[in-house]
Amino acid sequence: NAGVTQTPKFQVLKTGQSMTLQCAQDMNHNSMYWYRQDPGMGLRLIYYSASEGTTDKGEVPNGYNVSRLNKREFSLRLESAAPSQTSVYFCASSEGIAGQVKAFFGQGTRLTVV
Amino acid sequence: GQQVMQIPQYQHVQEGEDFTTYCNSSTTLSNIQWYKQRPGGHPVFLIQLVKSGEVKKQKRLTFQFGEAKKNSSLHITATQTTDVGTYFCAGRTSGTYKYIFGTGTRLKVLA
Numbered sequence: 001n002a003g004v005t006q007t008p009k010f011q012v013l014k015t016g017q018s019m020t021l022q023c024a025q026d027m028n029h030n031s032m033y034w035y036r037q038d039p040g041m042g043l044r045l046i047y048y049s050a051s052e053g054t055t056d057k058g059e060v061p062n063g064y065n066v067s068r069l070n071k072r073e074f075s076l077r078l079e080s081a082a083p084s085q086t087s088v089y090f091c092a093s094s095e096g097i098a099g100q101v102k103a104f105f106g107q108g109t110r111l112t113v114v
Numbered sequence: 115g116q117q118v119m120q121i122p123q124y125q126h127v128q129e130g131e132d133f134t135t136y137c138n139s140s141t142t143l144s145n146i147q148w149y150k151q152r153p154g155g156h157p158v159f160l161i162q163l164v165k166s167g168e169v170k171k172q173k174r175l176t177f178q179f180g181e182a183k184k185n186s187s188l189h190i191t192a193t194q195t196t197d198v199g200t201y202f203c204a205g206r207t208s209g210t211y212k213y214i215f216g217t218g219t220r221l222k223v224l225a
Contacts, residue, residue, distance in 0.1 A: 042118075
């Protein structure tokens with residue numbers, strides 16, 4: 001049981017390049033999330049998906065797009081990377097969206113934009 | 115918008131000392147969760163509090179939810195080196211599916 005798997009683990013991009021961060025969960029969870037973590041700022045929600053086929057903006061959605069490909073997979077795309085997007089990105093999933101459920105996090109993707 | 119602040123930002127303690135981190139929300143919360151993140155790792159769920167004034171214990175960890183449901187605390191008794199990491203609270207307000215994470219408290223335990 002792998003839980004939440006993110007790829008890649010590390011990535012260096014040049015300003016203006018695009019890339020997609022992949023996330024897959026094998027727990028049959030309905031809800032999935034993308035967070036970014038910057039020093040001293042905790043985790044900030046970028047986008048979330050309450051269920052397959054739906055996505056919603058979080059606290060910091062600008063510069064990102066997401067796709068809920070199916071129940072297992074939730075990808076995050078940077079169309080034109082900027083140095084301000086240098087961060088550690090975490091994908092998470094939870095059983096439901098009712099609010100009283102715990103989230104399981106992936107190992108994270110460390111992204112550097114130069 | 116909703117803000118969740120945690121204090122202190124950093125805490126160094128001698129092994130065996132107690133530790134407390136406080137979480138304060140600008141708005142009334144429906145429920146609050148606590149996570150622990152080891153250095154270089156990912157957040158791991160610890161507990162969830164739902165009721166006003168709720169207190170829950172997990173071995174040496176005691177979690178409290180304030181009467182007004184706007185603040186919470188995590189207290190660790192007799193810290194051990196295994197307690198090292200950053201502790202985050204995450205609060206949700208009624209009518210939203212979003213959890214807003216606090217800024218975290220980084221705990222360092224000196225042996």
